[in-house]
Amino acid sequence: MIKVLLFAHLKDALGKEEVSIDAAGLTIAAVKEKLAADFKLEGLDAVMAAVNEEFADEDTVVTDGDIVAFIPPVSGG
Amino acid sequence: MNFELSKKPIDIQSVIDKVVSRNAGAVTTFIGTVREMTKGKKTLFLIYDAYEAMAVKKLEQIGAEISERWPDANTAITHRTGKLEITDIAVVIAVSTPHRNDAYEANRYAIERIKEIVPIWKKEHWEDGEKWIGNQLETVEYPAGKPEKEDLDD
Numbered sequence: 001m002i003k004v005l006l007f008a009h010l011k012d013a014l015g016k017e018e019v020s021i022d023a024a025g026l027t028i029a030a031v032k033e034k035l036a037a038d039f040k041l042e043g044l045d046a047v048m049a050a051v052n053e054e055f056a057d058e059d060t061v062v063t064d065g066d067i068v069a070f071i072p073p074v075s076g077g
Numbered sequence: 078m079n080f081e082l083s084k085k086p087i088d089i090q091s092v093i094d095k096v097v098s099r100n101a102g103a104v105t106t107f108i109g110t111v112r113e114m115t116k117g118k119k120t121l122f123l124i125y126d127a128y129e130a131m132a133v134k135k136l137e138q139i140g141a142e143i144s145e146r147w148p149d150a151n152t153a154i155t156h157r158t159g160k161l162e163i164t165d166i167a168v169v170i171a172v173s174t175p176h177r178n179d180a181y182e183a184n185r186y187a188i189e190r191i192k193e194i195v196p197i198w199k200k201e202h203w204e205d206g207e208k209w210i211g212n213q214l215e216t217v218e219y220p221a222g223k224p225e226k227e228d229l230d231d
Contacts, residue, residue, distance in 0.1 A: 007126060008126060009209040053128075053130055053134055054134075055194075069128055071128065071196050072211060074195060074198060075192075075197070075198050076167075076168065076192065076195050076198070077109055
């Protein structure tokens with residue numbers, strides 16, 4: 001299992017910040033597809049991903065126990 | 078603890094105190110505040126949300142980048158989270174350097190990098206609705222799904 005963290009509009013769309021999914025061995029791109037299919041989350045294409053608190057590529061493969069965060073364009077400052 | 082998020086109002090002086098140095102001839106302080114009017118639309122209040130653990134790491138990365146470019150600089154950044162009213166302080170950046178030009182440049186560098194790589198989001202609340210704001214100028218897109226290498230490492 002991996003832990004998925006969602007923020008901003010994605011968190012509002014899902015109704016919670018965190019969900020565990022069975023996605024070990026998948027790429028970030030595949031995890032996005034799975035989230036879109038399982039939770040009807042839209043707009044993940046334009047969103048960055050971080051694995052264990054570092055930005056990751058679309059082809060990064062996630063492993064069991066990873067924390068995967070989806071990070072919409074930021075607006076701090 | 079030069080790089081922090083705070084749920085409480087930021088004490089500006091305490092951020093400045095972190096960069097005081099006998100080698101410094103200049104301290105620049107940037108104070109980001111909540112603006113009421115944006116493109117003719119009136120903001121009532123803001124909510125800042127953050128991926129806290131990663132946000133602190135990315136603030137630390139900005140500090141490390143500044144130290145690479147301006148080796149004698151000391152940097153401290155505190156960013157607020159939670160609900161902020163108009164005129165409230167959202168972020169304080171203090172940079173000290175031996176000479177003033179570097180202090181101005183390094184401080185400017187810090188705020189621009191915050192807007193690129195630190196996972197913090199603001200939700201604007203208006204009289205007629207609310208919205209999570211993406212990057213404010215909408216000049217940055219991530220066709221690869223994440224910032225390009227030059228966005229992250231530069």
